[in-house]
Amino acid sequence: MTEITRIATQPIAGQKPGTSGLRKKTRVFMQAGYLENFVQAIWDGIGGIRGRVLVVGGDGRFFNDRAIQTILKMAAASGAAKVIVGQNGFLSTPAASNLIRVRGADGGVILSASHNPGGPDEDFGIKYNMANGGPAPESVTAAIFAATEAIGHYDILEAGDLDLSAIGTSRLGAMEVEIVDPVTDYATLMEKLFDFPAIKALLAGGFRLRFDAMHAITGPYAVEILERRLGAAPGSVVNAVPSPDFGGGHPDPNPVWAKPLMDEMYGESAPDFGAASDGDGDRNMIVGRGAYVTPSDSLAVLAANAHLAPGYAGGLKGVARSMPTSGAVDRVAAGMGLPCFATPTGWKFFGNLLDAGMATLCGEESAGTGSDHVREKDGLWAVLLWLNILAVTGKSVAQVMEDHWAEFGRTYYSRHDYEAIDSETANRLVDDLRAELGGLMGWTHEGLVIEEAEDFAYTDPVDGSVSAHQGLQIRFRGGARVVLRLSGTGTEGATLRVYLERFDDNDFGQDPQAALAPVIAATEALAGIGKRTGRSGPDVIT
Ligand code: G6P
Ligand code: ZN
Numbered sequence: 001m002t003e004i005t006r007i008a009t010q011p012i013a014g015q016k017p018g019t020s021g022l023r024k025k026t027r028v029f030m031q032a033g034y035l036e037n038f039v040q041a042i043w044d045g046i047g048g049i050r051g052r053v054l055v056v057g058g059d060g061r062f063f064n065d066r067a068i069q070t071i072l073k074m075a076a077a078s079g080a081a082k083v084i085v086g087q088n089g090f091l092s093t094p095a096a097s098n099l100i101r102v103r104g105a106d107g108g109v110i111l112s113a114s115h116n117p118g119g120p121d122e123d124f125g126i127k128y129n130m131a132n133g134g135p136a137p138e139s140v141t142a143a144i145f146a147a148t149e150a151i152g153h154y155d156i157l158e159a160g161d162l163d164l165s166a167i168g169t170s171r172l173g174a175m176e177v178e179i180v181d182p183v184t185d186y187a188t189l190m191e192k193l194f195d196f197p198a199i200k201a202l203l204a205g206g207f208r209l210r211f212d213a214m215h216a217i218t219g220p221y222a223v224e225i226l227e228r229r230l231g232a233a234p235g236s237v238v239n240a241v242p243s244p245d246f247g248g249g250h251p252d253p254n255p256v257w258a259k260p261l262m263d264e265m266y267g268e269s270a271p272d273f274g275a276a277s278d279g280d281g282d283r284n285m286i287v288g289r290g291a292y293v294t295p296s297d298s299l300a301v302l303a304a305n306a307h308l309a310p311g312y313a314g315g316l317k318g319v320a321r322s323m324p325t326s327g328a329v330d331r332v333a334a335g336m337g338l339p340c341f342a343t344p345t346g347w348k349f350f351g352n353l354l355d356a357g358m359a360t361l362c363g364e365e366s367a368g369t370g371s372d373h374v375r376e377k378d379g380l381w382a383v384l385l386w387l388n389i390l391a392v393t394g395k396s397v398a399q400v401m402e403d404h405w406a407e408f409g410r411t412y413y414s415r416h417d418y419e420a421i422d423s424e425t426a427n428r429l430v431d432d433l434r435a436e437l438g439g440l441m442g443w444t445h446e447g448l449v450i451e452e453a454e455d456f457a458y459t460d461p462v463d464g465s466v467s468a469h470q471g472l473q474i475r476f477r478g479g480a481r482v483v484l485r486l487s488g489t490g491t492e493g494a495t496l497r498v499y500l501e502r503f504d505d506n507d508f509g510q511d512p513q514a515a516l517a518p519v520i521a522a523t524e525a526l527a528g529i530g531k532r533t534g535r536s537g538p539d540v541i542t
Contacts, residue, residue, distance in 0.1 A: 002173040003158045004077045009033050015041065015148035017141040019346045019488030021127025023113050026063050029124045033154075035067055038144075039074050039109070040154035042128050045144030046107065046136075050079035055099045055129075057091025057182065058111025059217040059280035061118030062244040065089050067111050067126070069161045076175040077155035083175065086182035089164050090242065092217045092281030094370070094378035095186040097133035101374065102185055106131050112280035114489070115252035119245035134351035134375025138467060183224050190225055190381065193311030193373055194388045202391040203231050208271035211237045211383065212261045215247035218277040221380055230387075251278050253285035253367055253379070254542045255292060266290050273390065273397060277379030282347075283367040284379040286386055288397020294512075294542075296326035296413050296501075299363030301404050302385055303332045306361060308392040309385055311373065316360040320353050322346070323456050323471055324483045324499040325365040326413040335408060344458045344470035345485065347377050352462035365415060365499060402508065409505035411479075412515040416538035417487075418496040418529065426486055426494035429532050433472055433484065440474065445522040448476045456483075474526070479503030482523045498523060498538070513541070 015022060015038050022038055029035050043049050056071055058064040068089040075083050084103055085091075091099065093110055100108045107130050113123035128136045128144065136144070157173050169178045203209070209232055213219035219240035226232040239247060250257045253276035265274040265287045274287040286293040293301070303319045306312035318339035321329050325342075333340035341359060343349035347368060353359040354372045363369040368377030389400065418426075440453040452475040457468040471485030480502040487495035500516045500523065513520075524530060530537075 004155055004173070005158050006153050006155050007036070008153050009037055009151055011149045011151050012037050016145045017127065020114065020135060021110070021125050023116070023123060023125035023489060026118070026120055026122055026124040029063060029067070035070055035126070036074065036154045036156065037148060037151055038126060039071055041144050041147035041151055042109065043074070043078050044147035044151070046128065046140060048078065049075060051081050052106040053082045053084070053103070054080055055084045055091070055096055055103065055105045055108035057086035057096050058089055059092065060088070060090050060242040060244065061113065061124065061246070061279065062120055062122070063124050064111050064244070065164065067124075068164065070156070071109055072162060072172055072177060073157040073159055074155065076157040076159070076173040080175050082178065084178045084180055085164060087165060087167055087179055090182045090217060090220070092182070092186070092221060094282055094374050094376045094381065095182055095221070097129060097374035097376040098186050098189055099180070100129060100131065101133040110280070114280050115250070115278040115283060116489075117246060117250050118279065122245065129375070132351060132355055132375050134354070135346070135348035137348055137351065137465070139465065183221050186221060187225050187229065189373060190384055191229070193381070194309050194384045195391065196230060198391040199230050199384070199387045202387070207273070208233070209236050209273040209275070209387070210261065210264060210271045212253070212258055212274070212276040213237055213240045214251040214253065214258065214276055214278065215239045215241065215243045215249060216251040216277065216279045216281070217242050218281040218380060221281065222277075225380060225384070246279060253278050253283050256540055256542065258285055261285075262287065262292065273387065275383040275386070278367070281379050282377040284369060284382040285367060286382065286397070288401075291398040291401060293397065293401060294326070294413050295363065295367045295369070296328050296365050296411065297401065297404070298382065299325065299361070299369050300328035300332045300408065301389070301400060302363070302369060302382065303329050303338075303361050304336070304404060304408070305389045306385065309388040312360065312371070317357055318353070318359040320350055320359040320362040322349070322364040323458075323473060324485065324497070325363060326411045326501045327479070327481070327503070328408070328411040328413070329363065331408045331411070341461070344456070344467050345488070349458065349460070349467070351375055352460055356462045358461065365413070405508040409503060410508045411501050411503050412510065412512045413501045414512050414516055415542045416498040416500065416520075417540040417542075418498075418533055418535055419490070419539040420493040421496060421533050421535070423494045425532055426496050429496065429527060429529065430472065430484060430486060433527050437472065443526075445525045446518055448480060448518055448522045451475055451477045476519070476522070480519050482519055484527060496529065498529070
């Protein structure tokens, strides 16, 4: 029986997409009508899906499979011509972006809460990507949100569940459903971009790597690419089987959550190269033997060396970073004569620059790097570009970093997160500091002098759209900076992010927290974080 049913519903408060789609506790999404309302609002917000082709997939977290069945039935009910789904409902975020592009689909629905834990009591998320493969811009997410506030019904096909494990084509009502291998197209793209023979030779020569998939979506991708196609020793990819609750872990590739990998890389028999990716495969962490690379430094190194990979041999058109990301890449751009853009936090802000051919490489301090090959950040892409650079130069990660700093100087960088603080306290802290910005010029604290203080607003150079209040940016004389903003991806209370940096052009061996101590002290004097939140320090330091 395949009958379209129209179900009466009412707006549900709070279905407002944040930095990266709608993220809530899984149980919130599991409430009757919650997912359905939002999916219908996507269809309504983008002007309907009649006759359109969509890609659907997710990171395999708890509720992924149920949500996909609902989305398929709702796509069929609203007249989509075809939906392309990753086998078992799996697609990494970058692979979904690629699939939208190579299949010329009209858009896609990606189910993920990225690096947030998964499970019935953890997080779930959903976002819409456009025909260019990138996250919907603010104009579209605003239309979707408006649709959630105006909704009166949703349409769904009354039908049995589809078997998502069987590759091939079937029908759901009048709609075609094609189930594809989630890895193949993506792996083919990687082979085109990178010097696989050089990386193969490196690995065959005894270079050892460890990739921690953190029980998340990149497992199957990494096994296929690193072990099968490039010849890394079997077992080089660990935690390779995606599980609905990510093995009970927190699939965020940073020194805190990827501690076992860090311990190994700083241990006695460390491999040459370590890397990890997050829940949905768009983030990355790079660590050499005894040498952790900050995401901001990684972006700078990749920008300086991308030409060593076949996909970028012609050079870069430009680079872009999110505003809170360190200025390390700006120094590379200046040295190489490349345009360099600073956008608000959120990968969606890179889309126009990539589409317009104004930037080739982009990156964020939040462990995302990517290029114009897709319209999402891409964890394995970053790993492969690093391996390509190491293979061609013959250097270790530590050597690459030392040489990079010697050439461009070192930007010491750290992010301090204060998690789950009371929303009102957090808002007041930011509002109060914002109100003071105008009078801060010349303010000094132990030798640091403020030379610029702004409430960052971005005017997109391609479409002229303006995004205001994207973070408070305070620059000190001599190249130090602090940025304060509230996270747009949390699901509980507010998370205050404090981004700290300081440039040094001759002393490269300091501990970042020590190097940044004056900036940290100045920030406390300015914003009174400890005093206002009652916290003695940040919850997470990256
Ligand atoms: C997601 C987005 C990124 C963003 C990150 C942190 O991963 O895709 O673009 O940098 O979240 O966002 P937040 O608002 O929590 O700082
Ligand atoms: Zn992610």
